[in-house]
Amino acid sequence: MYIILAGRICDEYGQDIPPETPPPPRRSDHDLDDWTPYNSHIEFEIADFIFHSNQMSGGDIDVLLNLWAATLAPHDELSFRNHTDLYNTIDSTPLADATPPWMEAQYEAWFRDPRQLVKNLLSNPNFEDEFDYSHFHEYDADDNHCFQDFMSGDWAWKQADLIISEHPDADGSMFVPIILGSNKTTVSVAMGNDGYWPVYLSIGNIHNNVRRAHQNGVVLLGLLAIPKTDNEYSDDAGFCKFRQQLFHSSLLRMLQSLKPGMTKPEVVRCLDGHFRHAIYGLGPYIADYPEQALLACVVQGWCAKCLAPSNDLDGESHVPCSQEHTNALVEMLELGVLWDKYGLPCTEDFPHVDIHELLSPDxxxxxxxxxxxxxxxxxxxxxxxxxxxxxxxxxxxxxxxxxxxxxxxxxxxxxxxxxxxxxxxxxxxxxxxxxxxxxxxxxxxxxxxxxxxxxxxxxxxxxxxxxxxxxxxxxxxxxxxxxxxxxxxxxxxAFGAPNGLCSSITESKHIKAIKEPWRRSNHHNAIGKMLLTNQRLDKLTASSVDFEACGMLTRGAIRIPGSIPGSAAVEEDDDDEDTVPGPRVLAHVELAKTIAQRKVNAAELVRKINQPDLIQLIRSFLYEQLLPHPSSDSSLSGSSPLKHRLPFFDSSISVYTSALATFYAPTTFYAPSDLCGTGGMRRERICAISSWRGGAGRYDCVFVETDPAAQGMLGLDVAQVRLFFSFAFRGQFYPYPMMTIVRPEFNTDGSHKAAVIHLDTIVCATHLIAVYGRDFLPKHLSPTQSLDIFQAYYINKYIDHHEFEIAF
Incomplete structure (x- = not known):
């Protein structure tokens, strides 16, 4: 019989059930009005707004609650008496719980129960459709092996086989790889000695885009101690050894509650509502090079993954390090030789773990x-x-x-x-x-x-x-x-696409997990307060997810008349870029919500934008749009029908300063964790405005689709947007921009060629950099002139990943 970690469903007592069995309800019907530990819907909303959304200090909470008490006293009793009462209510939330922090006598390592954190991740319904219950190999139509999310890699497959070979009772269980990451950070530039060393936790089952999207796919496990010494001993071998031992012993203690589940499966509830047996395993560790060296216990300058010597890292030999090799060195060689020739080895304390193998790309x-x-x-x-x-x-x-x-x-x-x-x-x-x-x-x-x-x-x-x-x-x-x-x-x-295991993910997590909680504390012995703040935020998030999953809470809807301010959608027109939550959809472009000018006369607009052919271009555009079968003589082709065939146009025009391009953006320019929604969706603004942010004008460039059947750049033109506008003609609404072709192309009078096109033909924004040539540039040039004074331009395919995929 073939045994595999397939993630079969079971009941809450661990008994297998048929795969078509529906999941048990999260709550019974009579519990759908149970807002425990809150007395009501509005009480939860108040707690979430004050502590989570507004991040209000304890003193300010007391002031606000006193004002509400004075205002509501004749009518109703207030939910919370003071900030302590509010905190106690949040702390009593049964969801997203974790054990109190553990402290050593001299060095404190604060942490939450990783076992409970993993259970919280496994049961979060927000990760639905972005979760793998089992390892797999994926091939395209040409039988080409593909690697994407973590469970598609070879490591998960090999690890599952190893677990099954040693623990046959794990048959049908769900393998849950534990992904860890650590990265030091400083909370204050002015007070540079306020350094913290957070350790983060995720699981390999959730998809890479969720881990990158800052949507609770990565959680704070704990905070490590940072040992300090005098400069005299900072490079001393004894201190380095002590620092390594403290680091490793702290990590081992943090992860102890997971160890039983690495050999004996335990029943957990999953995000689809079903129960499954889960067996844990330590997976990749996200760290920069200094921490990789610390983890693998190698001397700085050596490779933490292979046996290449520090003075010949460019050599041809890349024999991988292994735990077996490390153990053999410990038995054969003295400490001094280990340090000088090989680096100091680490010890193994968890089953099936080889730290050299688990160091991820960064x-x-x-x-x-x-x-x-x-x-x-x-x-x-x-x-x-x-x-x-x-x-x-x-x-x-x-x-x-x-x-x-x-x-x-x-x-x-x-x-x-x-x-x-x-x-x-x-x-x-x-x-x-x-x-x-x-x-x-x-x-x-x-x-x-x-x-x-x-x-x-x-x-x-x-x-x-x-x-x-x-x-x-x-x-x-x-x-x-x-x-x-x-x-x-x-x-x-081994691990799939590396954009889901980059230290930029943990670095970006610092803001919400470390910096903001530190600012909310009184800065004195803040470490415990910071962890408690994270715990409370997780409890509020878990309550919100639970209430939504049960249909008790609808985000974005009008909740209660006269209730909490700030629930309406934020006006987006000031945002140059943003994340887009929700499912992955096809790319599209839409006009901004705010109209800059309504019912502008076309003749007036001609003078304002200095484009005498505007009305003629609109008529040519309408002629093409009204054709029963659009011909190849598109607006961008430069052809123009006879004037007597063009429809008459005298409608008023609404002017916009920008449009929003929404597209799938798994990564962006600087790092793999740049903002994108859980579906990998990103939104960028395309501007056509005479004064941008109080300065000079900004007229962005775009890719315009000219041949849907052609691949990549062969079916695209590059154009500069000079105006976004819309109008109604014969009962039909037309949103479109006026474009200047940037090849650049010119009319016989020396002016740039222009066209009016439909908004639907825009693919996304693009960025151009001039071909500067070999001569030194004049000092007086500015960015506003960059797209007007040069004879040729490069498409900047390195501006973001989306651009790279199109141009490449």
Whole structure:
């Protein structure tokens, strides 16, 4: 008989039930008005608004409650007497509970029960349709092996086979890989010594986009102690050993409650309402290089994943480290030899765990911040001073700054009017590296992309030799961050697409889990208060999810007349970019909610935007729209029918300053955890406005679909939006922009060619960078001129992942 961890459903007592059995109700009918521990719907809404949405301090809560008490005294009794009463009510929530923090005598490691946190994640119905109950292998129509979410990787499959071989009673259970991550952070720039070391927890069953979307797919497990010493002993081998032992012993203690469930399955309730047997296993650990070295107990400068020596990381040998090899070294060699020759090994305390194998790829620190920012940018600056005189090198750097300063604005792109002190760079090796980065960050990897990944890495290694030849790096490239890239091929096979296991996910979690709770505390011995704040926020979220799942609470609806302010949708027109919750849908573009001008006369608009052909362009557009079978002579083709055939137009026009493009965006420019909804959806604003944020005008560029049958760029034109407007004609509403073709193309009188097109033909925004040429740029140029004064433009395919996929 074939045994597999298939995630079969069972009842709450662990007895298997038929797969077609409906899940038991979360509540009985008579419980659907039970708001425990709150007395009513409105009482929960008040608690959620005060503590979660508004993050009000205890003193302010008391002031507000006193004012409400004075106002409501003649009519009704107030729900909460003071902030202590409110806190006690939240703390008594039976959902999302965790045990009190544990403390050692000298160093405190505060944490919550990981077993309960895992159960909370498994039962969260918000992850429905974004959850895998079993490991699997996925192949496309061409029998090409694909890797996406964690459970599609080889590691989950092999681990499940290992568990079954040692624990046959786990047959039919659901394998739950525990994903951990840690990353130090500072809560105050002014008070830089306020450092914290959070440990986060997730599970491999939820999909990568949920983990990236900041939607409670990653939770705070605890806070590690940060041992300090005098500078005299900071590099002392004894202190380093002590720091490693403290780190490992704290992690081991934090995870103890999970250990029984790693050998004996336990019954848990899942997000679909069914019960299942679950068996746990420690999965990948998300960390930057210093913490990877700490986890694997290797000396800084050594690879934590393979046996490549620290003085030859660029060699051909990439024999993987293993727990068996580590144990053999411990038995054979003395501590001094271990430290000098191999690094200090760690010990194994959990079943089926090899820490070297579990270290995940880290796109943020290994690629973006490490190899690109810290290494290449620094090397190029050094290279310029090696190859040119000091005066000429500074002049070149100033010109690069000027080129950065005049780049046209784009949604989510920071503007640097004074340059950036040369923090960007273009060139063959940069392009190769950034291509590697974007391939590594693809939401779905297959054998073709993996081969391309390896080819791109080989080309990067070829191009970077210029730094060795020129003397910038005379001692070769023994850098652990760059060396780590050679392991990406195997790591993607093991863990799926690496965009779901990047340290940018844990770094972004710092804001909600560490920084905001710290600000809400009195800053004195804040660590316990911060963990308690996280506990209360989780309880409010769990209550909200439970009430919604039972149909008792509807988010976004008008709740109670005269009830809590702030429940209405926030006006979005000031947001340049945002997340989009909800399911994954096809990309679409819609006009902004706010109308800048209503019922504008077309003739008046002609003068205002200095476009004398506006009415003629609208008539040509209407002619095309009204044809029973649209011909190939589209607005963008430049052809125009005879004037007597054009419909007469005298309708008033409504003017908009922007439109919203919504599309699937699994990753974005800076890091894999940049904002996107749980469905991977993202929204970007396309602007056509004469004054943007109180400054000069902004007229964005877009991809316009001209041939739906063609692939990629072959079916697209690039155009600049000059005006968003709409009107009604013969009872039909027409939303559309007026476009200037950016090839650039010109009329016989020297003006840019223009067209009116339907909003539905826009795919998304795009970003153009001028082909600057070899000459130094004048100092007086500004971003507002960037799209008008150059003869040719690059499509900036590196502006975000969506753009890369289209242009690439």
């Amino acid at each position: 796109i943020l620190h290994q690629l973006i911040k490490g190899t690109f920012k810290d290494h290449l940018v620094t090397w190029v600056q050094h290279y310029l001073f090696v190859m040119h005189s000091e005066c000429q090198a500074k002049k070149i750097l100033d010109d690069i700054d000027q080129r950065i300063a005049i780049v046209a604005p784009f949604s989510g792109l920071r503007c640097f009017p004074e340059g950036r002190g040369f923090k960007q760079w273009t060139g063959d090796n940069s392009k190769a590296l950034m291509k590697f980065c974007y391939i590594a960050r693809q939401n779905v990897q297959d054998m073709n992309s993996l081969r391309e990944l390896q080819d791109t890495l080989d080309r990067f290694h070829h191009y970077r030799t210029i730094f060795e030849i020129s003397g910038v790096r005379p001692d070769s490239f023994n850098l652990p961050q760059q060396h780590s890239l050679v392991h990406y091929y195997k790591l993607i096979h």
